[in-house]
Amino acid sequence: MAHVFTPKSETEAADIVRGLTAPVSIRGSGTRSGLGRTVDAEDALSTRGLDGISFYEPAEMMMSVRAGTPVSVVEQTLAAKGQMLPFEPADHRGVYGTEGEPTFGAVAACNISGPRRIQAGAARDSIVGLRFVNGRGEIIKSGGRVMKNVTGLDLVKLTCGSYGSLAVLTEITFKVLPRPERASTLVLEGLDDMDAVAVLTRAMGSAFEVSGAAYLPAHDGEPARTLLRLEGMASSVRDRMTALQTVLSSTASIRILDDDATAALWRDVRDGAFVAMPADNALWRVSVKPTQGPALIAALADIPLDRYFFDWSGGLVWLSVAPTGDAGAAPIRAAVSELGGHATLIRAPDHIRRSVDVFQPLPGALMKITSGIKQSSDPRRLLNPGVMYPGI
Amino acid sequence: MSAIAFPPVDAAIVARRPAILAGLAELVEPAGLISSEAEMRAYETDGLTAYRRMPLAVVLPATTEEVSRVMAFCHANGVKVVPRGAGTSLAGGAIAHEDAIILGVSRMSRVIEIDYPNRCMRVEAGITNLAITGAVSPDGFFYAPDPSSQLACTIAGNIGMNSGGAHCLKYGVTTNNLLGVKMVVIDGTVVEIGGGALDSPGLDLLGLIVGSEGQIGIVTEATVRILRSPEAVQPVLFGFDTSEEAGSCVAAIIESGIIPVAIEFMDKPAIEICEAYAKAGYPLDVGALLIVEVEGLASDIEAQLAKIVAIARLHNVRVVRESQSAMEAALIWKGRKSAFGATGRIADYICMDGTVPTSQLSYVLKRTGEIVASYGLRVANVFHAGDGNMHPLIMYNINDPEEQRKAEEAGNDILRLCVEVGGCLTGEHGVGIEKRDLMHHQFSDLDLAHQMRIRSVFDRSWLLNPAKVFPLESRHLETA
Ligand SMILES: Cc1cc2nc3c(=O)[nH]c(=O)nc-3n(C[C@H](O)[C@H](O)[C@H](O)COP(=O)(O)OP(=O)(O)OC[C@H]3O[C@@H](n4cnc5c(N)ncnc54)[C@H](O)[C@@H]3O)c2cc1C
Numbered sequence: 001m002a003h004v005f006t007p008k009s010e011t012e013a014a015d016i017v018r019g020l021t022a023p024v025s026i027r028g029s030g031t032r033s034g035l036g037r038t039v040d041a042e043d044a045l046s047t048r049g050l051d052g053i054s055f056y057e058p059a060e061m062m063m064s065v066r067a068g069t070p071v072s073v074v075e076q077t078l079a080a081k082g083q084m085l086p087f088e089p090a091d092h093r094g095v096y097g098t099e100g101e102p103t104f105g106a107v108a109a110c111n112i113s114g115p116r117r118i119q120a121g122a123a124r125d126s127i128v129g130l131r132f133v134n135g136r137g138e139i140i141k142s143g144g145r146v147m148k149n150v151t152g153l154d155l156v157k158l159t160c161g162s163y164g165s166l167a168v169l170t171e172i173t174f175k176v177l178p179r180p181e182r183a184s185t186l187v188l189e190g191l192d193d194m195d196a197v198a199v200l201t202r203a204m205g206s207a208f209e210v211s212g213a214a215y216l217p218a219h220d221g222e223p224a225r226t227l228l229r230l231e232g233m234a235s236s237v238r239d240r241m242t243a244l245q246t247v248l249s250s251t252a253s254i255r256i257l258d259d260d261a262t263a264a265l266w267r268d269v270r271d272g273a274f275v276a277m278p279a280d281n282a283l284w285r286v287s288v289k290p291t292q293g294p295a296l297i298a299a300l301a302d303i304p305l306d307r308y309f310f311d312w313s314g315g316l317v318w319l320s321v322a323p324t325g326d327a328g329a330a331p332i333r334a335a336v337s338e339l340g341g342h343a344t345l346i347r348a349p350d351h352i353r354r355s356v357d358v359f360q361p362l363p364g365a366l367m368k369i370t371s372g373i374k375q376s377s378d379p380r381r382l383l384n385p386g387v388m389y390p391g392i
Numbered sequence: 393m394s395a396i397a398f399p400p401v402d403a404a405i406v407a408r409r410p411a412i413l414a415g416l417a418e419l420v421e422p423a424g425l426i427s428s429e430a431e432m433r434a435y436e437t438d439g440l441t442a443y444r445r446m447p448l449a450v451v452l453p454a455t456t457e458e459v460s461r462v463m464a465f466c467h468a469n470g471v472k473v474v475p476r477g478a479g480t481s482l483a484g485g486a487i488a489h490e491d492a493i494i495l496g497v498s499r500m501s502r503v504i505e506i507d508y509p510n511r512c513m514r515v516e517a518g519i520t521n522l523a524i525t526g527a528v529s530p531d532g533f534f535y536a537p538d539p540s541s542q543l544a545c546t547i548a549g550n551i552g553m554n555s556g557g558a559h560c561l562k563y564g565v566t567t568n569n570l571l572g573v574k575m576v577v578i579d580g581t582v583v584e585i586g587g588g589a590l591d592s593p594g595l596d597l598l599g600l601i602v603g604s605e606g607q608i609g610i611v612t613e614a615t616v617r618i619l620r621s622p623e624a625v626q627p628v629l630f631g632f633d634t635s636e637e638a639g640s641c642v643a644a645i646i647e648s649g650i651i652p653v654a655i656e657f658m659d660k661p662a663i664e665i666c667e668a669y670a671k672a673g674y675p676l677d678v679g680a681l682l683i684v685e686v687e688g689l690a691s692d693i694e695a696q697l698a699k700i701v702a703i704a705r706l707h708n709v710r711v712v713r714e715s716q717s718a719m720e721a722a723l724i725w726k727g728r729k730s731a732f733g734a735t736g737r738i739a740d741y742i743c744m745d746g747t748v749p750t751s752q753l754s755y756v757l758k759r760t761g762e763i764v765a766s767y768g769l770r771v772a773n774v775f776h777a778g779d780g781n782m783h784p785l786i787m788y789n790i791n792d793p794e795e796q797r798k799a800e801e802a803g804n805d806i807l808r809l810c811v812e813v814g815g816c817l818t819g820e821h822g823v824g825i826e827k828r829d830l831m832h833h834q835f836s837d838l839d840l841a842h843q844m845r846i847r848s849v850f851d852r853s854w855l856l857n858p859a860k861v862f863p864l865e866s867r868h869l870e871t872a
Contacts, residue, residue, distance in 0.1 A: 059647040060749050082649060117590060124599060125568045138838045146747040147779040148565060148819035150554045150603040151827075151834055152861065153843045157567065157599020166595075178649030201509040205533075207620040209688075236692045243689065289510045289588035315510075315590050342593035360593035365581045370595055372849035377842070388594065 002042050006049040010131065010139055010170040016045065017168065018137030023385045026164035028068060028103030032092045034347055035110055036163045036387040037358045047105045050170055053077060055145065062145050064129070064173040067105025074104055084179045087123045088114030088266075094276045095283060095347055105169045111161030114270035115212040115229070118204065118312050120177065124160040129173030132159060134166070135378025145173050158373070164384040165392055166377040180231035184241055185212070185262045188226040188252040193217070193294035196226040197314040199248055201290050203228050204313045206247050208240040213313040214269045215293075226252070229266060275307050275320040282327030282348040283320055288341035290314035299335035303328040323349050329356040336360065359388055395800050396443060396825050398489050398859050405448070405471060405491040412471060413449055416493070419461040424499065426450040435476070435494050439541075440484035440826055442742070442790055447474065447488035452496045456574060456582060456612040462495060463610060464580030472855050473578075475606035477518065477549030480541045482743050483824025485552065485605050485860055492858075495610060497548045503527045504613065510588050512571055513618050517548035517611045521555075524616065533618045536563035539820070540729050547614050554603030556820035558728070559685075561778035562653045563619070565820065567602040574613035575601065578851045587615055600846070605822050606857040608850045622687035625653065627724045628697060630704050631678030631711030635659055635773075638680035639754035641707035642777045645684065646750060648703060650696055654685040655778035656728050659757065662735075662772040662785070663727075669734035672727030675711045682777065683728055731774040732785070739770075739787035742826075744803050746810030747781045747819035756806075756813060760784050763805045767798040781819035782810070808833050823861045831862065837869050844870040 005024065007013035023041040027033060029048060047067040053074070055064035058081040065074055071089060078084050089112040091102055106112070108130070113122035120126070129143035142155035159167055188199060196215040203210045212229030216222075228244065230237045241256065257265060268274060275283060288296055293314030297305075304322035311318070321328040327348050336343045342360035345353065362370060367389070374381070374392045385391060405412070413427050426432055427449045437444045448471070453459045466473050472492035479486045479496075488494045497518035504514040506528060513535070515524060521542040524535040538557035539545055545555070551573065556565040563569065572586025585601070586592040601608055632638040642655055658666065658674075658681045667674040674681060682704075686696040701712060715721040727734075735741050748756050757773060764771040764786055775783040784806055788799035807817050807827065811834050817827045831840060844862055848854070848870060 057749070057751065059643050060751055061646065062749070111591075111596070121564065121568050122591065124596060125564065134842060138842065140839050140842045141835070142839070142843075144814070144816050144834075146749060146781075146815050146819070148556055148560065148747045148776070148781045149816045150820060150822050151816045151818050152823065152831065152840075153846060154554070154567070154599055154603050155843065155846070157596045157602075158846070160599075161591075161596045178651070198509075201511075204511060205508055205620055207532075207622050207688075233692070233695060235695055236688060239689050239691050287589040287591050289507070289512075291509045312590055340587055341589045342591075344593070362594050363583070365577070365583045366585070366594060366597070369577075369583075369597065369849060373595060373846060376845040376849055 002044070005043065005045045008049040010050065010133065013050070013168055013170055014133045014137050014139050017133050017135065017382065020382045023382050026168055026384050028106040029100035031098040031100050031102045032096065032106055032110065034096045038350065038353055039384050040386045045168060047103060047168065054171060058083060061176045062173065063176055064145065064171055065104050066171050067103060067169045069104045070101035071104055071107060072101060078176055079179065082179050083176045086116060086120035086126045086175065086177045088116040088270055089123060090114050090270045090272065092271070094271050094273055097279055104172055108160050108172045109162065109164050109169055115214060115266055115311055118213060119209065119211040124157050127156055127160055127172055127174045130156050130159055130169060131171040132167035132169045135380060135383050143173065147175055163387045165374060165388050166383065168383065182234040182237040183229060183231045183259050183262045184237050185257040185265060186228040186241060186244060187255040187257060188250055189223045191224055191226050191252055193297055196224065197291060197293050197310065199226050199250060200313040202248060203244060206244060208244045212266055212269070215310040215314065216274055217309060219307065227265065229262060269311055272318050274309050275318045280323055280349065281306055281320045282323050282352060283318065283346050284328070284332060284343055285346050286317040286319065286332065286336060286341060286343040288315060288317065288336065288339050292339045292341065293317050295339055296335055300328065300331060303331050323352060326356050327352050333360070395797055397864060398445065399864060401489060402491040409448060412469060415465055415469070416449060416451055416462065419465055420451060420453050420458050424452045424454060424458065426452070435479065438479040438484060438486040439482040440487065440824065442796060443484050443487055443825065445487055445489045447494045448490060448492055450494045450496060452499045454499050456576065459495070459576045459610050459612050460580040460582055463576050463578060466493065466855060467579045470853070470855070472858055474857050475552065475610050477546030477552065478520065478544045480545045481549065481553065481822065481824055482745070483818065483822045483826040485822050485824035487825065489859065497546065497610070497612060500612060507588065508533065511618055512588050512615055514613060514615045515547060517614055518546050521545050521547060521550055528618050532621050534621050535616055535618055536569050537566050540732060547616065548611050551602050551611050551614060552604070552606050553820065553822040556776065556781065558654045558656055558776060560776065561655060562651055567599060569617045570598065570602060570614060571617055572615035573598065573601060573611050575609040575611050577609040578856060603822070605824065605861050607847050607861060608856070624690050624693055625685060625687040625721070626693050626697065627683050627685040627715055627721050628700065629713040629724050630682040630684065630709045631675045632680045632707070632709055633678065635680040635757045636754045637707050638682050639757060641682065641704055641709070642753060643750050644703050644707060645700055646778065648699065650699055652684050652686050652700065652778065654683065656683040657773065657775055657777035658728065659773040661770065662731060662774040665734050665738060665772055666727040666731050669737060670727040670730045672723050674727055678711055683724055728774065735772055735785045735787065740790035741785040741787045742799055742803055744782065744784045744786065744806050745818045745821040746807050746815055747779065748810050748813050748815035750780045752813040752815070753777060753780060756782065756809060759809055760806050764802045767802045769799055769802060780815065804830060825860055828861055829863050837866070840866050841869040
């Protein structure tokens with residue numbers, strides 16, 4: 001019978017890991033359990049019992065939370081003090097059709113980062129401290145609660161984005177930002193891929209501090225939309241919006257969205273809402289240089305690509321592919337090795353997830369390092385074995 | 393006299409020096425191998441000049457292939473390797489010893505590719521920090537992290553130490569501005585991690601490499617993010633009667649939701665030293681000084697400055713000097729940027745680098761003064777206040793062993809205090825040899841063992857910069 005361990009404290013989590021006789025999958029609320037490869041484990045360890053904000057100092061723009069704390073609680077607490085998460089983590093419930101409250105531990109473990117990454121960095125850039133239990137059942141800390149810290153190896157970065165393969169996170173400390181007074185979006189209509197990315201990269205290369213740069217191709221009667229978001233003091237957003245339009249000098253028809261429309265639209269960009277349906281399609285996220293976004297799409301003319309869109313100025317391409325064959329794995333990976341970058345299969349029926357590489361395969365030397373790190377952190381291979389690569 | 397120990401020199405390696413030199417001579421062109429004592433002098437120390445050790449040899453390869461061959465050779469022969477950029481480390485991170493070669497990347501300093509649409513640039517690792525910005529500034533771009541040593545220090549060293557600078561409050565430090573590296577690991581294998589895309593597949597090895605102080609591999613190329621320079625920047629200078637007032641003004645600015653590009657702090661001794669040297673026109677009748685810089689469109693700057701000045705007034709600011717021209721702005725920065733050099737002219741000094749939560753700044757400043765005074769020494773404080781990264785400069789006489797011991801002990805007391813109030817031993821200079829033996833104050837044995845095991849994945853026999861970062865007597869913990 002599958003068992004779910006739900007420790008209530010960090011010490012209890014360490015005791016549980018030390019006592020394990022078989023591997024466990026590690027989960028928060030399971031709203032993103034489709035991320036990564038399928039884990040070879042009967043039992044699970046849930047961080048849901050490690051709940052609550054342990055430290056919040058608005059004047060220092062720092063917060064620490066236990067791994068099972070719902071993201072919504074974090075966001076509401078910050079909003080009450082006029083602050084926010086810099087890296088805009090996606091909510092994957094729409095994409096996976098799951099229910100429950102996404103936890104902060106999973107955001108850190110999977111380095112979940114949204115549109116604002118192009119300006120404010122990823123989750124791994126804001127997270128400055130971690131506490132975790134390694135596969136030996138030892139409680140380890142790295143980093144702290146200050147922004148600048150080079151004391152010892154940066155295990156914070158290494159562990160963020162390790163998908164639970166190296167450790168059970170117990171507490172995460174991160175930097176926050178003041179919530180901007182105004183957020184506006186410039187929408188340019190009717191551009192094709194190439195022209196859109198030219199506009200996006202030109203805007204990103206300006207001094208106007210664009211905090212979102214995305215492209216939604218024409219769909220269902222909606223014209224193609226090229227989106228540029230500006231945030232900050234109201235007067236500053238107004239002036240930058242004018243200056244940005246002058247620099248772009250595009251002939252496309254233009255609209256400007258207000259705060260509410262901006263918030264709703266970027267939430268959809270963040271969560272991949274434009275490619276969430278049909279729910280049984282495979283979903284890929286491909287990272288390339290921004291200018292290579294259109295080239296990637298052009299290279300995929302022969303696969304059953306239903307929909308796609310660009311975030312990160314063209315550098316993040318979301319693809320929705322019919323779930324036949326390998327769901328485009330071979331041609332996508334071939335195109336990516338040609339263009340530079342990497343592709344992650346983030347949603348697919350189980351048989352495809354089991355038969356194709358979910359993460360981009362690594363060159364031999366890096367694979368050897370990766371498995372060495374797994375071995376040193378989790379020598380008994382108890383934590384999420386196989387979530388990233390076979391055995392890792 | 394040295395308080396900081398080095399591991400015992402491996403006599404067998406030293407005895408084989410002629411054969412090792414001969415072997416190395418076959419791997420690099422003649423200009424790339426330095427072995428005479430006279431020429432090696434320039435490499436016997438770094439920015440931590442109180443410590444000097446002659447290396448076995450200095451190797452300066454011109455290509456990644458040469459680096460790879462040298463690494464494979466050293467690995468096969470059990471020769472230790474100390475990576476070096478420009479040797480400006482203040483933590484002794486680039487100091488070698490008699491049984492180790494220095495492997496420097498200073499001859500690899502080309503710009504390989506500039507890619508404006510993708511806001512990135514690929515360079516060889518020996519390029520100086522300032523030359524990176526120099527290559528793109530004619531087109532209106534810059535590389536953000538700006539250590540005050542930027543004229544000399546290399547991107548390789550910046551990656552080694554995760555270096556910061558005055559403008560990191562807004563733009564982050566090296567790790568937030570690096571997209572990829574080419575690196576040679578201990579057995580000579582060349583790996584590429586990341587590149588022009590925002591992330592790379594698999595574990596975040598790039599994040600692990602930054603700040604690893606030359607213990608993981610030799611970085612030979614880097615892809616960095618470049619940004620468009622703001623339309624305008626403007627510093628404002630504030631003078632306060634006391635450090636406490638300046639400290640609470642810093643906290644209030646941050647709390648208000650404005651993020652300036654920089655908030656720099658100087659106490660009275662620092663103001664006097666810098667003013668005497670740089671003639672920046674700093675007020676001499678104040679107890680503390682802040683330089684706050686904002687940037688953006690001209691109209692933005694006005695609005696931000698108005699808010700900031702209003703906050704300063706609430707904290708009893710006595711002198712407010714807004715720069716009216718580029719020249720005045722440069723003058724405001726000139727004093728701050730020359731702080732280390734100016735201090736060096738009047739005394740020897742060691743520079744501490746602990747970071748504390750900004751709410752603790754005033755308290756730690758006060759205690760720092762008391763601690764240093766209790767050793768009968770003087771201190772000047774000049775630092776990045778916005779992110780709590782303190783730089784007490786403890787002045788002493790390098791030729792007086794007793795004073796050196798006192799200065800180091802005072803420094804250690806200050807760093808322990810930084811950890812006690814919730815901060816860390818080093819914000820941007822790295823651990824090196826200098827803070828190695830204090831690591832216990834911040835980390836448990838388990839924490840250290842976990843880090844050392846990860847380190848060993850890259851270098852099982854600890855040949856890469858082995859005397860650094862981890863306390864010598866803790867090495868056994870790894871296998872415990
Ligand atoms: C006057 C002065 C002012 C300074 N101001 C600042 C400041 O404002 N902010 C700041 O952060 N620092 C500052 N520093 C410290 C120092 O300049 C930085 O640590 C800098 O990044 C070191 O660069 P470097 O090229 O001199 O590297 P080095 O001193 O040669 O080496 C630094 C570390 O990196 C490793 N390393 C070097 N090259 C490689 C490589 N190719 N591959 C792997 N590892 C390598 C070395 O082994 C060593 O551990 C200052 C120093 C001085 C002397």
